[in-house]
Amino acid sequence: MSKILVLAEHDKGTVKKLTLNTLLFARQLAQKTGGSVDIAVLGHGVGPVAEALRGFGAGTIHVADHADLAYPLAGPYAKVLADLAKSTGAKVVAATASSLGKDVLPRVAARLGAGMASDVVALVDTKEGTAYRRPVWAGSLLADVVIDSPVHVVSVRSSAFDAAEAVGGASPVQAFAAQPDLAKARVRFVKFDGVQSTRPDLAEASxxxxxxxxxxxxxxxxxxxxxxxxxxxxxxxxxxxxxxxxxxxxxxxxxxxxxxxxxxxxxxxxxxxxxxxxxxxxxxxxxxxxxxxxxxxxxxxxxxxxxxxxxxxxxxxxxxxxxxxx
Amino acid sequence: MKILVSAKRVSDPNARLNISRDGKWIEGDVEYILNPFCENAIECALQLAEAHDGTETVAVGIGDDETARFIRQGALARGVDRGILVEADEAVIDSDVIARIYQGLCERERPDILLLGKQAIDGDSNQVGQLVAEYLGWPQATFASKVEIQGDEVIVQREVDGGLETIALTMPCVITADLRLNEPRYASLAGIMKAKKKPLDELEMDDLDLDSTDPKVRVVAMSTPAGRKAGVMVKTVDELVHKLKTEARVV
CATH class of the missing domain: 3.40.50.1220 (TPP-binding domain)
Known part of the structure; x- marks a missing residue:
């Protein structure tokens, strides 16, 4: 039984839709490997995010709620996510290949001694087990890669997977005692200039x-x-x-x-x-x-x-x- | 101040790519160019050096002898002070080994800033900067579109989903360059002449005393994605609307 830990992304207390695509990837992988899916919610004041995800069939939703995680800085986020992966015994850590996922996941891989496959678009069966398919050379070619380390880290291209549907039930929510160590990270959030738009998010629009x-x-x-x-x-x-x-x-x-x-x-x-x-x-x-x-x-x-x-x-x-x- | 900057060569994305006979990489007459994001990183290093007296810039390439040409032409000819070539077979190393090499180089050279391209346009992995930052325990700013030094902090504007983020890092730190960071300069004739005499050290991976040199990710097969079927040309907007409504049924 291998456990897959999916990082949920959220904005102003709402789960980002792209997280559901990554959840579908995790379900597909769990089916192939006979594993289960857990969800990680990192941030500050993220109770509603965890609550909104309870109907998606996760084994456990782990909530790392800490003032130092109020803004997703790569170092502290990666530390907490890697600590959580270690404490839950996760064999795969997955997140959307968004700007956040791309920023944080390689640092998680480094902390876990894990190999990482970026921008995965499909799972394929090979002689060497389940491989991750990913585009290379701007998608001119597809590479099927296997990861030889015990733990895998995967960023998922959300456009390649449909959104996971709710399955009902209520996953248990468990608090994780996060230690982001922001003071040691030598990085400080200054500001965010958001693009104001009433239109749908580009990555989610039909x-x-x-x-x-x-x-x-x-x-x-x-x-x-x-x-x-x-x-x-x-x-x-x-x-x-x-x-x-x-x-x-x-x-x-x-x-x-x-x-x-x-x-x-x-x-x-x-x-x-x-x-x-x-x-x-x-x-x-x-x-x-x-x-x-x-x-x-x-x-x-x-x-x-x-x-x-x-x-x-x-x-x-x-x-x-x-x-x-x- | 010292800045270490990447000069990676990549196969030209506009050239034809042939999958190798073992099905695990590409082969044939591959044309190479300097990775576009490394050009932005090099330009950023040069601009920081121009703004801060006494800054030394060092360009790093990983690969074979051919890579040395890209260090000279792409970095030294533009004004970078010296180069380091680390010999390695690019076909068998992964992002993690490359990050370990940079870690070894940073421990040896002790730069204040390690500046890399945000991704290489061949493997498209977008991992090395983040990996090496974690291995060194340094802060990082990926996808940089503006870099400024203020006192002992580097202020970096980043291109992220939904807008622009600004963070402040204490040196030493890792920065990865996005395309809009700057407009890379051309090498001048004088620069090209000077580059021939600039020092370019050659190192083997063994010289760097690396923690790990085993790749963790292996390509087992390569394939060409299914192409799209050619569509139809319509003559008028009316015809387009008709097809979208009755044939594609998307409006």
């Missing part, structure tokens, strides 16, 4: 409208795609080129080094489709590309391509979608 360098500010910029995102209840994303040129916030970037998304419907507006961008969206269910140049690589992955000026086509698209919706 519709994503992404803009590229073709959306020049002097022509109207990202303003042209906002009505489309709002009409469909979607999030706005961007290519790296558009972010680099300052057309939109950093947080919008989709691609190899930005966010990886797989919504039901993805609009690539005035995006050429460099391999680094495709790495972040090519698993979307339906891809629509609008671009003035018909030879752009984005059309090779699009289900529907339209050669047109975005500043003309997108407003028309919004009007016609409104018409069929009413």
């Amino acid at each position: 519709v994503v409208v992404a803009g590229g360098r073709g959306l020049k500010p002097e022509k109207g910029g990202f303003g042209v795609i906002e009505p489309l995102a709002d009409l469909l209840g979607g999030a706005i994303g961007a290519s790296r080129a558009a972010v680099d040129d300052g057309y939109c916030p950093n947080d919008y970037q989709i691609g190899q080094t930005g966010k990886v998304v797989a919504p039901q419907l993805y609009f690539a507006i005035a995006i050429s489709g460099a391999v680094q961008h495709l790495a972040g969206m090519k698993n979307s269910k339906v891809i629509v590309a609008i671009n003035t140049r018909e030879d752009e690589p984005i059309f090779k992955v699009a289900d529907y391509g339209l050669v047109a000026d975005a500043f003309v086509a997108v407003p028309e698209l919004v009007e016609k979608l409104k018409a069929i919706k009413s």
